[in-house]
Amino acid sequence: MKRAGDDEGAQQQQQGGEAAGGKAQSKLSAAAASAASGPGWTKVSCPCCASERVEPLVLVKLGPKVGPETKRWLMKLIGAPQKDGGAGLLAHPGEDASGNIIVVSAPRCTLLRATEELGLCKSYHNGNMEAFSYSDRDNFKDSDNMEAFLTTAERQYMVKYELDGLRAQRDLRIPGLPDSCILQNRDNIWQKLGSFGLIVDTFPLHEPKKLKELSEAWYAGNQLVQPLDKVNEYFGSSVAFYFSFLDFYTWSLLPPAVLGLSIAYFSGEVQREMLESVSGSQAADDQDDPGLVISGHMVQAVFSMLWSTVVMEMWKRRSASLSYRWGTLTLAERFAEPRPGFHGDLGVNPVTGRVEPLFPEWQRDLRMALVSVPVVGLFLGLVVLGMTCFYWGEARVQQLHKDWDSLLSQTLLYVPSVLHIVYTNMLATVYRTVAQTLTEYENHREESAYENHLTGKVLVFTFFNCFAVLFHIAFFKQDVPLLRKRLASLLIVTQLVNQVTEVVIPFLVDRFISAPHRTETADDPEEDKFRNQSTLPAFPGLFAEYIELLVQFGYLSLFSCVFPLTAVLLLLNNLTEIRSDAYKICRLFRKPCYPPVANLGVWQIAFEVLSFVSVVSNCWLLVLSPRLQKRCQEGELSSANLLLGAVIVEHLLILVKVILAALIPDEPGWIRKKREHIEYTSMQALRQQVNPTLTLLHVLTTSSIPLKTFPPFLFPEAAN
C-alpha cells in the first residue's frame, strides 16, 4: 500500500503543474466550478468528492526563497491520497505558480475520515448525537454537505491536522532544495519543512462575511447573551468553551455581588474599611456596632466558600451539555496517531495494534519527577528569593532615606520596586521557555496531555507570582488592612491596565500602523486578501485569558472576606471583558486554530483546587479579623479557643463542600443517558461483531458473487 501510487502521483504533478502554471485565478472558490480538477485546485483523488465549489480553508505561507519546483512538489504532496503518503487535501497555488502562498482545502472523504478519527459526535438521523462512523455515514444528517455537517473551525482544524500529521513514507529528497535537506523515513514532514525554512506559517483563513455576522451578533450591540453556537461554528470548541465559561462565571458573580453590595450598604464597619482601603487614611477605629459576633465579613466568607463549589459543580454540568451539543463528548485522541513532536522507538501500540513510536510511561514519570518537578520548584524558590530581596531592599532603602533624607535617597526609594518588577518579568519570560522545553522533554503522546502539562507548569508559576505577595501579607505579616488596600489596588488598577494592554494598544497599533498598509476593496483579488491576513499578528492564545480569570477568581475566593465589593468590581470588569475579548479575537489577530475539546482541561482543576484552598485562607483571615483579635486582647476569648473555633468551622465547611461536590452530579441526567446510550451501542456493536468480514469473506470467496459488488470498506482484506 505504502509504495503504491507513485506513477499516478507523477502524472498528477504534471497536470497540477500545468493548471497551476497558467494565469492567475483571481476568484478561487467561484473558479473551481468544473469539479474534480477545477482550475487551480489539485485533482480530487476519489470521485465522490468532486464538488462544485471548493472552499479555501487554510493558508500555507512559504519561505521567501521557495522555487516553483519545490512549490509544485509541495502541492502534489498535499493533494496526493493518504495511502500514498499524501494529505488527501486540495491545494491551490494562489495567483501563480511562483507566489509564496498555497491555499488548502479538503475534499469530503478526507473530512469524513478525519471526523471519525477525531471521534467527533454528529447528529444521527434519529436526532441523537452519535459518534460518527465513516461506514455508517449515510445515516448521519447532512453528511453530503460538509459546510452544514462540520463547523468551519472543524474543517480548518482537520486540514491543519492532516498537514501536521504528514510523515515521510521513505527517505525523500525535496526538489529544488539542497541535498542536505532530506526527509528521512517516518520524519514529520511539516515540522521538517518548517525547520528548513520552506514553510513559514500555516493558519486558517478568516471568512469576512461570516466574521461580520458573528461580530454583529456578539459584541456590536447590547447583547446580554453570547452567540456561543456561532462562536463554536467559527472559532471551534476551545474558544467557545472559554467564552462559555467567561459567560457562566460572569453571571454567577451576581449573587456574591448583590450580597457584597448589601453588606457594604448595611454594615458601617465595612463601609469604613472600604473607604480606608481606597483613600489610604486610617479612620477612627472604635465606632463599631458592639455585640454582633457574626460580622458581614463572616457571612460573605461562608457564602463565597459554598458558592464557589456550587458554581464549579454547575459549570461541570453546563460543560457536559455544551460538549454534547458540540459533538466533543467522545473525542478519541488517545486512540489517534501521536502528536507530531512525539518521538520514541517504533513498536506496536498495545491498545490500537498500530505501528507507531512508543515511549515507556515510567520513563516519562521519571523525567517528570527528577527533572520537571525540581526545576519548577527552583523557579518558585527564585520567586520567593526575589520577594525576600525586595522586602530586604525596601527596608534598607527606607532606612537610608530616613538617615539621609535627600533627593537622591528619595529616588532610591523606587529602586527596589523597579528592580523587583524587572526581575519578575525576566523570570517569567525565562520560565515560559523552560516550561516549554521541559514539557517537550517529557514527551507526551497526546496533544492535550502536552497542553495540560505545559499549562499546569506555567499556571503554578504565574499563580505563585501573583499571589506570593498577598499570601505573605496575609499569613506572615498578618496585616489585614494592608491586605485590603493591596487587594483594592490590584482589583482596580490591574484590571484597567489589563484591558488597556490587551485591547486598546493592539487596537491602536492595528488602526494607525498596520491598517493603512492593508486597505482592501471589494475588487481586490482574493489572494491579496488572504495575504493581508498573514500580516495580522498571531493570536496570543487563551492562556492569558484563562489566567486572568483564575487570578480574579483567586482574589474573590481567597480574600473575599476582607473586601466584600470584590464580586461587584469583577462583575463590572467581566461584562466589558466579554466584549473586549470578542473584539480582540475577531478583529485584531489572525484566526486561531485549536483542536476540539470536551472541557476546560487543567483549568477546571485549577479552579476547583482554588475553591478548596479558599476555605483555609478565609478561615484564617477571619481569625485575624480586627474585631475578633480585639476581643482576644480584651480577654473575652482565649486565642486557643478562637483558633479551635476557626478550625472546626473550616473542617465543617470543607466537609460541606466535599458533600456538595459529591451530591451534585457532574453531568445532567439526560447527558448521562445519552452517554450511556453511546456506550451501550458500542458494546452491542462489539458483541455483534463476529469478525463478520472474515466469516463472510470465506463464504463469499467460495461463492459466485464478485467481491466488488460489496462496499469496499466491508472487505479491506479483499482490496489487497
Added chain:
Amino acid sequence: MKRAGDDEGAQQQQQGGEAAGGKAQSKLSAAAASAASGPGWTKVSCPCCASERVEPLVLVKLGPKVGPETKRWLMKLIGAPQKDGGAGLLAHPGEDASGNIIVVSAPRCTLLRATEELGLCKSYHNGNMEAFSYSDRDNFKDSDNMEAFLTTAERQYMVKYELDGLRAQRDLRIPGLPDSCILQNRDNIWQKLGSFGLIVDTFPLHEPKKLKELSEAWYAGNQLVQPLDKVNEYFGSSVAFYFSFLDFYTWSLLPPAVLGLSIAYFSGEVQREMLESVSGSQAADDQDDPGLVISGHMVQAVFSMLWSTVVMEMWKRRSASLSYRWGTLTLAERFAEPRPGFHGDLGVNPVTGRVEPLFPEWQRDLRMALVSVPVVGLFLGLVVLGMTCFYWGEARVQQLHKDWDSLLSQTLLYVPSVLHIVYTNMLATVYRTVAQTLTEYENHREESAYENHLTGKVLVFTFFNCFAVLFHIAFFKQDVPLLRKRLASLLIVTQLVNQVTEVVIPFLVDRFISAPHRTETADDPEEDKFRNQSTLPAFPGLFAEYIELLVQFGYLSLFSCVFPLTAVLLLLNNLTEIRSDAYKICRLFRKPCYPPVANLGVWQIAFEVLSFVSVVSNCWLLVLSPRLQKRCQEGELSSANLLLGAVIVEHLLILVKVILAALIPDEPGWIRKKREHIEYTSMQALRQQVNPTLTLLHVLTTSSIPLKTFPPFLFPEAAN
C-alpha cells in the same frame, strides 16, 4: 415471540412428566448420559447444548404442600426456552416427582448468553481477556467446555440469575394452587412463588470433592498464601475479593507492626503507658525522657496516616488486576435487566431501547433526601441519646452507691451498662430492618446500587455505634489514658469474643447438634446429600466480615498514636481470622451465591474516608498528648501556638495524602492498556457496524446464495 412455543411446551411437559414420574434416579450426574433428554433431566431446547454429563448446580427447595402437578409445572417453566418465557435451564425432580426438591442445571447456550449479558471477560484465543460476545464465541478459549470456561460460582450464579429474572409473560394460573394464587403479566415469578410459599429456598450446591481440595489448599496446612483463584472459582468474585482484601490488608499491617514494636521497645514512655492501659494502675508519671519534642507517638501517627493512603491506593491497583484476572472488568449490570425488586411504570429505557419498568431518578433522589437521610439521622440521634442516658445513669448510680454503699447499690452499678447494651442491640436490630425497608423504598434499578445503599446505611450506623464512645472520650472528655485503656480492652477482648462467636459456637453447634442428624456415607443417594446441605444455616453474608475489618482499621488509623501496639495485635488477629473465615465459609454454612463484582464497592470508599478522617483525629490526639499538654501548662508553649502547629501539620498531611492519592495511578499500566484496548476494540466495532447485516442482506437476498449458508446470528432479520 412471546406467544410462541406453547404447543412444544405442552409436549415437553408431558415428556418431562413421564421421565420424572419414573423411578428414583439416584445418581443424577452419571445417569444423565443419554444427552438431550437424559433420564430425569428436562430436555435441552437447542441441539448444540446436548451434553454427556449434566452438572447439578442449584437446589430449589419446595414448600411442604406442593403437589406433583405444581412441581411438574415448575420444572416445565425452568426447562422452557427463554423466548417462551422460561428460564432455559435444566431441571431434575430429585428422587421422584413428589419430592420437595428440584435440582437445576444449565445448558451451554444459556450459560454463554448469560456470560454476555453479565458482561464478563473471558480469555480470547490470543491470550487477552476480552468482553465475551456470544456471536464471537468460537474465538474464546474453552467456550465448548463450560466447566473450564466458567467458574463453578459463575455457573451457579447464572442459574440463580435466570431463575430470579423469570417474569410472567401473561396472566397465569399455577396448576395445583388455589385460584387466588395468580401470576399477573410481568410479575416476577420467583418472588411471587416465594410469597405463595411454593418455593422455600434456592441455593447453590456444594461440591464435596472440590470443597475438600480447596480447604486443603486454603486453611488445612500452614499456607502463607491463600489460593485466591481457587476461591474465586468456587465461591465467586465477591468472596474472593473479601479474602484478597483481608490478605492484602493483613500483610500491609507488617510495617506499622514493626514500627509499633520498635517504638514500644525503645520508648520508656510508651512501655509505661502500655502497662498502665493493660494493668489499669496509674504508674508514676514524672520519669519521662526530657527534651525530646518528637515522641514515638508522633512518629507512629504520621507514619500510620501516610501508610493508610499508600495501602488504599495500592489496594486499588491490586483490585484492578484481580478484576482483570477474574474477568469482571467490564461488568454490564447497568445495561442488563433491572433487579427483580425494581418496580415502575413500563416504558422504553432510553439507554438500551428495551421496554422495562422505569423509575425517574429525581424521585429516587427525593426519597433519599426526604425519607432516608432524616430516618438515618434519627437513628444516629438515638445512639447519641442512648449514650447520654448511659453516662447520666452511670453518674447517678455511682452517686447512689457512694451515698448508700450497700449490696443493692453495688448491683445497681451494673444496671446502666446492661441497659445500654440491651438498648444498643435492640436499636441495631430495628435499624437493620428499617435500612432494608428504606433501601427497598428507594427502588434502585441495579442490584449493586441496592447493595451499596443498604451497606452504606448499615455501615454508617454500625460505625457510629462502635466509635461513638471512643470519639466521646477523645474529643469531649479529652482523656487520653482512658482512651488508651478502652482501646486496649476493645482490641483484645472484642477480637477474642468475635472469634469465639463467629467460629467456635457455630462449630460446636454443627458438630454436636446438627451433624449427628446428618451422617453421610458414600453410598447415600446424591439427593440425600443435597437435602442435607439445606439443613445447614445460610451464610450470614460478608457484611459482618467487612465491618469487622473496617472497625479494626478505624482503631488502627484513628487512634493508633495512643496505642502503638495496635498493628501488632491486629496482625495476629488477622492471621487467625483468615483461617477461621475460610473454615467458616467452607464448612459451617450453605454455599453462598453472590453476583460477580469488580471491586469492594462501598467498602472501598468507607476505608478511604476513614483514612482521611484519621488525620484529623490523630492530630487532635497529639495536641492532647500529656507531654505537650504538660509543656503548655508549664508555659513553654502557648496553647494557641500548639494548636496552630497541629493545624499546620494536619493540613500538610492532608495535602500529602491528596497528592499521594493523585500520583499513584488507580490501576497498573498494563491493566490500563488492556482496558483501553477493550474500549478501542468496541469503538472500532461501532465504526465498522454499518448495519452490515442490512446492507448485505439486501445484496444477498437478490443473489443466488441461500441465506441459510450463513450463520443464523448474522441475519436475525432473515430468520423471521
